[in-house]
Amino acid sequence: MKQQTDVLIIGAGPSGSSAACLLRQKGYQVTIIEKQYFPRFSIGESLLPQSMVFLQEAGLLDAVAEHAKPCHFQFKNGAAFLRGEQTNYYDFxxxxxxxxxxTWQVRRALFDEILAKGAQQQGTDLRFGHEVIAVDIAADQPCLTVKNPEGEQYQIQAKFLLDASGFGRILPKLLDLEYPSDFPVRQALFTHIEDGIQQHPAFDRNKILITVHEKDHRAWYWTIPFADGRSSFGIVAEPEFFQKYHVADASQNENDVLMKRILADDAALSDVLKHAKFDTPVRTLVGYSANVKQLYGRHFALLGNAGEFLDPVFSSGVTIALKSSSMAVPLVDRVLQGQSVDWQQQYETPLRRGIHVFRAYVESWYQGEFQDVVFSVNQNDDVRRMVSALLAGYAWDESNPMNNESKRRLKSLAEFCRLQTA
Structure with missing residues (x-):
C-alpha cells in the first residue's frame, strides 16, 4: 500500500523547512524526504536582512535568535568591499x-538544523537518510519511490509535491526540466579558517567582506566572519583563472595549496588575513549555476535552488529559497482547497522578477560595471540607499527605481560613476 500525506517536500534545507512550517500553520499533513543527515556542511553562510521577514512568517525567527549566541552566529548589518587600496561599504x-x-552570518550546518528541528516541532514528518529514487506525476496525485536507510523501497503519495532539494535538483533531473545556465562556468574554492583579525581598517566583523582580485576583476574572494574568531573564506573565478596558479604537489592537498597561492597574489587581502590559520581542508564546486524550463507543473512546484541558482557573490541563495516558499505555500493551499491557480502568473513570473534583478547585479559585477559603482567616491545618497536595499535582499520591492530596468540603470549609473572619477 502507498503511504499518504497532504504535501510531500523533497529536501529539508531552508526552503523545504520553511515551506513545511507554513503548511503546518494551515493544518496540512506534511512529509519531508531528506537524503542526508543533519547537521551537514553547506555554504551560503551570509544571510540577507530580507530573509528575516520570511523566517518570522514561518515561525522560525525566534528559534534562530535563541541559538545565535551559542552557535556563534555573527550579527550582520552590511557588506564591505575591497579592491587594492580602495574600500567601501553599504550599511543595510x-x-x-x-x-x-x-541579520546574521551563520554556519549553515547549524542554521539548517535549527530550521529543520523547527519544522519537526511544528508537526512535520521529517525523514532523514531517505532518498528519492523515482517520481510519477502522471497519476491524479504525485507519487515518490523512496529508499530508506536500510535500503528498502516504499512509495508515498501526496496531493501536492514541492522540490526543495537545492543543488540535488531532484525533479529537474528526473523530469528533464534542466537546461544550462547562460552564465559562464565558474568555480569556487572554499573553507573555514581561524581568521586572526583583531583590527583592520578594511574589515568589520558585522559585515561580509567581498574582495576583488587586484589583477583580474572577474575573480573575487568572500570573507564571512563568525562570532568566534573564525570565518568562511572562498574564492570564485572561471576555471581558467585557477589553472594559472596550479602547481602539482603530491605532498599536499591540491586545493589547499591553490587557495594559499591565489590569496598570496592579492596584497590587500593578504594583509587583512596575515594572521589567519588555514586549518580546514579546502573544498571546491564547479559549474554551480543552473536553470530550468519552468518552476511548476501538474501538482508540483520547485523551490529555491532546485529551480535556479545564480551566483554566490551577493548571497542571494537563502533569500530566494525562503521567498519561493513564502510565495508557493498560499498557492498550494488554494490548490488543496479545490481552487484554480495560475502558477505562471502567480508564482513563476513574480518570483523570477526578483531573481532577474539579482541577475542584473551579478552580471554587472562580473562585467566590472557594478564594481565601479561600489568603489565610486562621490555616491548620491538616494541611489546609495536604493543599491543598499538590493544588497540587503529586497529585490522584489517594485517601488525601488533601481529594481526596475536594472540592467539599463546600472549601466547608466556605472557610466556616471566613471565620469566622476575620471
Whole structure:
C-alpha cells in the first residue's frame, strides 16, 4: 500500500523547512524526504536582512535568535568591499526599502538544523537518510519511490509535491526540466579558517567582506566572519583563472595549496588575513549555476535552488529559497482547497522578477560595471540607499527605481560613476 500525506517536500534545507512550517500553520499533513543527515556542511553562510521577514512568517525567527549566541552566529548589518587600496561599504540599515536591516552570518550546518528541528516541532514528518529514487506525476496525485536507510523501497503519495532539494535538483533531473545556465562556468574554492583579525581598517566583523582580485576583476574572494574568531573564506573565478596558479604537489592537498597561492597574489587581502590559520581542508564546486524550463507543473512546484541558482557573490541563495516558499505555500493551499491557480502568473513570473534583478547585479559585477559603482567616491545618497536595499535582499520591492530596468540603470549609473572619477 502507498503511504499518504497532504504535501510531500523533497529536501529539508531552508526552503523545504520553511515551506513545511507554513503548511503546518494551515493544518496540512506534511512529509519531508531528506537524503542526508543533519547537521551537514553547506555554504551560503551570509544571510540577507530580507530573509528575516520570511523566517518570522514561518515561525522560525525566534528559534534562530535563541541559538545565535551559542552557535556563534555573527550579527550582520552590511557588506564591505575591497579592491587594492580602495574600500567601501553599504550599511543595510540605511536602505530604500522598508523592513529589517540586520541579520546574521551563520554556519549553515547549524542554521539548517535549527530550521529543520523547527519544522519537526511544528508537526512535520521529517525523514532523514531517505532518498528519492523515482517520481510519477502522471497519476491524479504525485507519487515518490523512496529508499530508506536500510535500503528498502516504499512509495508515498501526496496531493501536492514541492522540490526543495537545492543543488540535488531532484525533479529537474528526473523530469528533464534542466537546461544550462547562460552564465559562464565558474568555480569556487572554499573553507573555514581561524581568521586572526583583531583590527583592520578594511574589515568589520558585522559585515561580509567581498574582495576583488587586484589583477583580474572577474575573480573575487568572500570573507564571512563568525562570532568566534573564525570565518568562511572562498574564492570564485572561471576555471581558467585557477589553472594559472596550479602547481602539482603530491605532498599536499591540491586545493589547499591553490587557495594559499591565489590569496598570496592579492596584497590587500593578504594583509587583512596575515594572521589567519588555514586549518580546514579546502573544498571546491564547479559549474554551480543552473536553470530550468519552468518552476511548476501538474501538482508540483520547485523551490529555491532546485529551480535556479545564480551566483554566490551577493548571497542571494537563502533569500530566494525562503521567498519561493513564502510565495508557493498560499498557492498550494488554494490548490488543496479545490481552487484554480495560475502558477505562471502567480508564482513563476513574480518570483523570477526578483531573481532577474539579482541577475542584473551579478552580471554587472562580473562585467566590472557594478564594481565601479561600489568603489565610486562621490555616491548620491538616494541611489546609495536604493543599491543598499538590493544588497540587503529586497529585490522584489517594485517601488525601488533601481529594481526596475536594472540592467539599463546600472549601466547608466556605472557610466556616471566613471565620469566622476575620471
Amino acid at each position: 540599515t540605511e536602505k530604500f526599502s522598508e523592513g529589517p536591516g540586520t
